[in-house]
Amino acid sequence: MTDEPLLSVRNLKKHYPITEGILSKQVGAAKAVDGISFDIEEGETLGLVGESGCGKSTAASSIIRLEEATDGEVIFNGGGRQGRTRNQDGSHPNDITQFEDEELKAFRRDAQMIFQDPSSSLDPRMTVGSSVAEMLLVHGMTDKERRREIVEDLLERVGLEAEYYDRYPHEFSGGQKQRIALARALVLNPEFIVADEPVSALDVSIRAEILSLLNDIQEEFGLSMLFISHDMSVVREVCDRVAVMYLGEIVEIGDTEDVFSDPQHPYTEALLSAIPTPDPTLDRENIELKGTVPSPISPPSGCRFHTRCHKVIQSGEYDLEQSDWRALLTFRDKVQTGEIDPSSIRNALSGEDMDPSDVDDETVKTQLRVEFDLPETLSDRDAESTLQTAIDALAEGRIEDANEELSVFSTPCEKEEPAETDHGNGHLSSCLRNQSAAERAEPAPADD
Numbered sequence: 133m134t135d136e137p138l139l140s141v142r143n144l145k146k147h148y149p150i151t152e153g154i155l156s157k158q159v160g161a162a163k164a165v166d167g168i169s170f171d172i173e174e175g176e177t178l179g180l181v182g183e184s185g186c187g188k189s190t191a192a193s194s195i196i197r198l199e200e201a202t203d204g205e206v207i208f209n210g211g212g213r214q215g216r217t218r219n220q221d222g223s224h225p226n227d228i229t230q231f232e233d234e235e236l237k238a239f240r241r242d243a244q245m246i247f248q249d250p251s252s253s254l255d256p257r258m259t260v261g262s263s264v265a266e267m268l269l270v271h272g273m274t275d276k277e278r279r280r281e282i283v284e285d286l287l288e289r290v291g292l293e294a295e296y297y298d299r300y301p302h303e304f305s306g307g308q309k310q311r312i313a314l315a316r317a318l319v320l321n322p323e324f325i326v327a328d329e330p331v332s333a334l335d336v337s338i339r340a341e342i343l344s345l346l347n348d349i350q351e352e353f354g355l356s357m358l359f360i361s362h363d364m365s366v367v368r369e370v371c372d373r374v375a376v377m378y379l380g381e382i383v384e385i386g387d388t389e390d391v392f393s394d395p396q397h398p399y400t401e402a403l404l405s406a407i408p409t410p411d412p413t414l415d416r417e418n419i420e421l422k423g424t425v426p427s428p429i430s431p432p433s434g435c436r437f438h439t440r441c442h443k444v445i446q447s448g449e450y451d452l453e454q455s456d457w458r459a460l461l462t463f464r465d466k467v468q469t470g471e472i473d474p475s476s477i478r479n480a481l482s483g484e485d486m487d488p489s490d491v492d493d494e495t496v497k498t499q500l501r502v503e504f505d506l507p508e509t510l511s512d513r514d515a516e517s518t519l520q521t522a523i524d525a526l527a528e529g530r531i532e533d534a535n536e537e538l539s540v541f542s543t544p545c546e547k548e549e550p551a552e553t554d555h556g557n558g559h560l561s562s563c564l565r566n567q568s569a570a571e572r573a574e575p576a577p578a579d580d
């Protein structure tokens with residue numbers, strides 16, 4: 133046994149080319165995974181959590197090499213590869229992304245994946261026993277009796293019965309199928325398992341059973357696991373550590389207890405606030421995560437979360453209610469991207485009996501504030517005056533003028549990429565708010 137991690141992911145990237153025209157000229161890239169790093173120790177379960185579209189599945193399939201990574205390293209020290217050091221050219225002999233066929237085949241024994249839909253790994257025309265035993269055959273076990281013995285034993289260990297060997301997938305419930313998929317993943321005695329949303333497709337009533345089975349199996353087999361989920365409460369059940377992913381990047385990582393009890397990134401806070409808690413002593417703020425994850429083709433500048441962050445930093449000259457500042461920036465962005473159309477607001481307000489041009493400007497202005505959660509008056513006189521001028525321009529259809537007015541509002545979060553802050557015990561976060569003013573290009577305003 134060595135003290136090196138079983139798996140080390142370093143600056144892993146997966147960019148999908150975006151092409152155009154009949155010549156498929158590359159015009160950009162979807163940066164689905166954009167430089168993530170973490171370790172998984174022997175016997176440890178790391179959760180990778182984030183909303184749909186954050187890049188979790190892409191990360192998983194790049195790590196297990198179902199897809200070729202664009203850049204970075206995935207160093208796997210299992211399967212008798214312990215203790216190897218880097219080559220003279222700086223490459224690592226255990227880097228999965230560079231494995232040739234032979235080594236890749238060996239790696240495919242050592243690392244297995246469980247998917248959200250268990251049916252995807254089971255052939256409907258094969259008995260479940262044969263499906264599981266097939267893995268042994270592919271890897272050279274020719275003794276049929278021995279294969280059956282191993283599979284029957286495994287079916288029992290995942291909570292099924294040996295006699296199920298000769299039944300077909302359609303005879304089983306979703307939960308049972310996931311148990312079979314687990315048996316299939318375990319049959320080659322792997323050291324590492326990637327479980328991609330393994331319970332999200334299952335009935336709520338059986339999720340707990342499967343999670344507890346995963347916990348038991350992980351302990352019994354001494355497995356390391358990368359556990360992917362969009363659900364923080366599920367992550368808490370099974371993971372020793374958790375990595376929070378947003379738009380291709382890891383924004384926070386740490387021991388599960390540390391991240392849950394003392395989250396350091398506003399995105400983590402927002403994900404945690406979505407968990408219903410029966411504990412009234414946990415006075416958790418209810419944070420509404422508005423909108424969806426932006427496209428990874430042109431991610432926001434600076435901190436990628438700034439367009440949705442409830443704690444987005446105010447620029448030095450303002451000291452507004454934080455929710456007003458958030459609303460103001462969202463309003464600015466929507467005007468800039470042309471998503472606000474005053475004429476459609478006028479149309480909506482006019483209803484059926486009135487000509488839209490008869491809706492007076494004041495009504496349009498009030499409606500704009502209501503729709504974008506802007507207060508009647510901002511507490512800062514200068515900010516209010518700028519906002520008012522912009523809204524006046526909008527109501528008169530002068531969108532460019534409104535855009536120019538609003539461009540005076542800016543946040544350090546869109547200008548600077550946050551550095552990593554170390555909170556101790558391997559708890560790291562990437563948020564400008566956690567950096568001291570000296571570390572930041574712009575001085576920090578008073579905290580909220």
Ligand SMILES: Nc1ncnc2c1ncn2[C@@H]1O[C@H](COP(=O)(O)OP(=O)(O)OP(=O)(O)O)[C@@H](O)[C@H]1O
Nearest residue numbers: 148162164183184185186187188189190191427428
């Ligand atoms: N083949 C592809 N080509 C272009 N973009 C892709 C491709 N596959 C995924 N993406 C994009 O990469 C981003 C990350 O997708 P991914 O499926 O990894 O996210 P996820 O967090 O696993 O979400 P989900 O839980 O919905 O699968 C998304 O914006 C997705 O549209």
